[in-house]
Amino acid sequence: MQKRNNYTDIEDFLSDESFQLWILSKIDEQGWEEWTLENLQRAKLVEDARLLLLSMKVPNMELTSDQIHEGLKATWKKIEDKENNLRENTSFSNSFRYWLAGAAAILICFFSIRFYQKDIVAGDSVITYKELVEDNAEGLVEQTNNTEKAQIITLSDGSSVLLQPNSKLSYPKIFSGSERKVYLSGEAFFEISKNPKKPFFVYANEIVTRVVGTSFRIKAYPDQQNVEVLVRTGKVRVKSNDLIETSKSDEIELFPNEAVRFTRNDLVFNKITNITEDQILVKSIGNIEQLSFEFTDIPVDQIFKTIEQAYQVSIDYPKDKLLDCRLTTSLSDQPLPEKLKIICKSIGNDTNYEMNGSQIVITSQGCN
Template identity: 65%
Template sequence: MNQRNNYTQLEDFLEDESFKLWVYFNEDEQGWEEWTLENPARAKLVEKGRQLLLAMKIPNSSFSTSTIQAALNATWDKIEIKEEKNINKKSILKPWKNKWITQVAAIFIVGFSLVWVYDKYLTKYDSVLTYNELLKENSGGLVEQTNNDDKPQIITLSDGSSVLLQPKSKLSYPKIFIGNQRKVYLSGEAFFEISKNPQKPFLVYANEIVTKVVGTSFKIKAYANQPDVEVVVRTGKVKVKSNQLIANSNHQEIVLLPNQALRFKRENLTFNKITDITQDEALNNSISNIEQLGFEFTDIPVSQIFKTIEQAYLVKIDYQHTKLKDCYLTTSLGDQPLPEKLKIICQSIGNNTSYEMNGNQIIIISNGCN
């Protein structure tokens, strides 16, 4: 297992059986994923090895027999020219009379083919920024939250903003936002509800894109192993542009309004703005509870309001049912972060009502309605 720490060439990975099992069958007994993420430079080499293995599974229908034969002839001509420059200038046998030389030339062609496939289909991801590379650019200390659970996790930031972090996702953020911007870093998928502060814009760095808001709710889907990065706006206004660390990309800002989305295509580093998400089948099918449930309540039992919040955020709210069974509220919670929603509800109930929040567990403390 420690031997791979010395891997410096693609061949080292391609000859490793455990690496092949990880790439082809997602078997990770050797901890390839964690080992890869430990080092950004290593991650690039691992990704190239992974892509080459996947390329080998592409049906070999691109090269005809005549094409390969011509390439072999051209290869041999180059070998002859090089040999003629040698001091001894030995006579050279034709490759077709030398089985070993033919095999060498064939290996060259196979290698050339793989490089051609890699350049044509796979190098489009060379400019993909990884989560670790973005963190490397950040000089300050950050807190990292990783969701290894099978359900979303709620994260409350120091400015009151809330983030619903999906499984297999990571979010890095400062304990306290300082300076004139609020920056966080995402790998995976999350739904954001940002506390309004026009003087201090909120920026989400998610691989190739940067999303800028001052107070709104939106979703970002930015998994490193998927071809697209998506931003979907629920309320407010969002500005999206490509990260300045990306070469050959357009840094123009795209403005998104409610029910609009943007799809960044890694293949050619282009943006595709979607003015109505209901017309996009993929986006329409991926809408979560928090994106479609309403938070406008008119004379509604507080128990029903709590149930709506539980469904939207996938949290558990504990409260004394007997004390709050006759409580009815009229309120508009809109795009406020979860802590702000809970604060408004508690103030509306009155009688020194408060809440405590521990991860996805919420406890309401109250003596009953006013």
């Protein structure tokens, strides 16, 4: 979003989809309001763009792609004819030149909005991250990933979340009551600590994912049409959020290597039983979902490298003391803190770990 710092004309704002989403649907996932208030001159430009955008709002209509194309072509022809007449008969002022440029930008923006409203997200069924968080009575901690690499979050129950760039997660400092609830905007990979008495819920846009102990990925960006849930280990249940008026109470059960794609504009679930046949899912699978955590007589150094690659963390450990250390262990269905705990216990000799964000420090006197 740093590109908006270079916006100098109204057209820049009108062509920005996240700006359109903020003004027309009141969804401010990119922090437009806060950014606008930082600068008085900027606020004036944003207000002008807002008024122009709102003036273009029209009642919902169904337009075919051919109708839109013909309308766009006809309007461009009128603008070109007007420009040619002005060149022949009068002096072509800079102010009118600016008006024509603005008219063209508004035209493009109008049709892009029609496409957006019709094909991307149906406004009546949209549930925003802000709504979900506000609906929760607990005090929540929010972590936003504005970097270019994934960030690891450790929850109070020992669960771990690998939060992708341009994503955020809200969660309580300590889980209380009979349920564990978190709220996601964007994409994250979850590894949940087992606790059958305290199920874990992830609220993301219009869907809710319920688990007890498992690993899975959710992709739920606010400006995208689909929400996806993909299971790596264990079992999850997915259903639409009760906040949706037309919400269906039926849950979809997913097992390892299964996924579901939820289409937000028509509130439809599509279960995918073989993810290898879905090219969109195949392309989006990350290291943490592909790497194996089953180790048989493997050097500790290699195990640490696998963890670094999967979680995008850095592990500092006494290489000389663990040079000849080899382990046989299964870490497939464990959150990152539990993986580290099992490794340290297997090494023995007062081996411990400390974790500070993406930095992990292992202390040890060597292998047993």
